[in-house]
Amino acid sequence: QVQLVESGGGVVQPGGSLRLSCAASGFSFSTYGMPWVRQAPGKGLEWVAFIRFDGSNKYYRDSVEGRFSISRDNSKNTLFLQMNSLRAEDTAVYYCAKPVGGADTSEGLVFDIWGQGTMVTVSS
């Protein structure tokens, strides 16, 4: 079955770094663009970053641009999020998710399968 498993979260001091991973299985990972979406404690959902199916284009929300880097290894069906210069406001559960539609389809930015999330806490 389709599955996404995030890992790499933890507690880090302000200014520190973390690298999140998302292992995908059960679908043709290399044909889907993939996002990271986060949710601060008790708050709503917030899109963080998106990478095209082949890694050719990457998109970030303004507040993480220049600090976070999204990447993927299609040979290992894995998505990554490198987070540098972390701030308290980055504290959240980070999810990867699979879109309904494959690359360049109208449903490439709506998500029908989500991982369980990995918690990132930025605190001194």
Add this chain to the structure above:
Amino acid sequence: EIVLTQSPGTLSLSPGEGATLSCRASQSVTSRYLAWYQQKPGQAPRLLIYGTSSRATGIPDRFSGSGSGTDFTLTISRLEPEDFAVFYCQQYGDSPITFGQGTRLEIK
């Protein structure tokens, strides 16, 4: 970016009743690219509706979506006990994709 405002913030209803949740966009949503998710405590979001009115795989037909332009609605007929949760709308027609702040549906 498109701001989505959901109302009401909290909706208190009893099982068996119908629910109407609203999502209003700050500008017109391109091609009706509007989705709805349900999230229960400690769980990831679950896609209910996409393309304004298409039900996702496995979603019961008591969930339905409608709307256009800037006003969208999620309707749940005959609430079941497992339906009580937080609901989010999402637009994916314009960059960046954005989510509403959520409506909490609680048991009265």
